[in-house]
Amino acid sequence: MNIVLPLKSMKFPKTNEAGPDFDAWNHENLAQFAKQANERMKAQEEQIEALKMDVRYAMDAYRKAITGR
Numbered sequence: 001m002n003i004v005l006p007l008k009s010m011k012f013p014k015t016n017e018a019g020p021d022f023d024a025w026n027h028e029n030l031a032q033f034a035k036q037a038n039e040r041m042k043a044q045e046e047q048i049e050a051l052k053m054d055v056r057y058a059m060d061a062y063r064k065a066i067t068g069r
Contacts, residue, residue, distance in 0.1 A: 022030065 025033070
């Protein structure tokens with residue numbers, strides 16, 4: 001199980017607001033970037049689903065504690 005830190009305590013790197021200059025990238029670099037981005041999105045989606053389940057379990061446990069069932 002992952003422990004999620006509050007957003008206030010997380011330090012995010014400064015990013016270039018305009019983003020990378022994709023027009024200057026060659027096809028191989030763009031393909032590699034897209035592949036890595038897709039893999040990262042899949043991993044993040046799995047984390048999101050795990051966190052959703054954690055919230056559901058926590059809510060169920062809270063309801064049982066409140067109602068005594």
